[in-house]
Amino acid sequence: KSGFVAIIGRPNVGKSTLLNRIVGEKIAIMSDKAQTTRNKIQGIYTTDDAQVVFIDTPGVHKPQNSLGDFMVKSAFSALHEADAIWFVVDASQERGRGDNFIIDRLKEVKSTPIYLIINKIDLLPKDQLFEVINSYQEDAPQWAEVFPISATEGDNVPELLDGVIDQL
Numbered sequence: 001k002s003g004f005v006a007i008i009g010r011p012n013v014g015k016s017t018l019l020n021r022i023v024g025e026k027i028a029i030m031s032d033k034a035q036t037t038r039n040k041i042q043g044i045y046t047t048d049d050a051q052v053v054f055i056d057t058p059g060v061h062k063p064q065n066s067l068g069d070f071m072v073k074s075a076f077s078a079l080h081e082a083d084a085i086w087f088v089v090d091a092s093q094e095r096g097r098g099d100n101f102i103i104d105r106l107k108e109v110k111s112t113p114i115y116l117i118i119n120k121i122d123l124l125p126k127d128q129l130f131e132v133i134n135s136y137q138e139d140a141p142q143w144a145e146v147f148p149i150s151a152t153e154g155d156n157v158p159e160l161l162d163g164v165i166d167q168l
């Protein structure tokens, strides 16, 4: 089994921390060398029977200054070409404009399963998790699955990987 996973999310939600946990030092090596026209390979996770390539999707993040239409469109085709999309949000902060900017674009993605990854659950009282998950259900695409995780603690990260590999 093999496939591409596109990871997106506004800055500081923990994308790099999650990738570091999954692929470790390979990130640094890959991100220097591998670059396709649209996507930067962030790392590769390999097991005996599966290989998952993680790609960055430049331009899907809310443009800070004058990011052109072209970049945004390129980023979108990356989302369509991926086998799965991991949309990462921060459990310790309310859904905001940065999240909504990406969610609006994700609504246009039709054929790629989108996983909602609620990171930093170590910062969240357990009884608030349901509320956080709920806040990402309205005005959003249909999530293939929702994974509450902690990238720093590693909570639920193996399950997340199993989930995406199963689907490849």
Ligand code: GDP
Binding pocket: 009, 010, 011, 012, 013, 014, 015, 016, 017, 018, 119, 120, 121, 122, 123, 149, 150, 151, 152, 153
């Ligand atoms: P990125 O911009 O999405 O790549 O986010 P980073 O991976 O750089 O993380 C931003 C900050 O959030 C860093 O200070 C991380 O240590 C912190 N962070 C990431 N994941 C977690 C988590 O699961 N729990 C906590 N408490 N902090 C986290």
Ligand code: MG
Binding pocket: 015, 016, 017
């Ligand atoms: Mg990062």
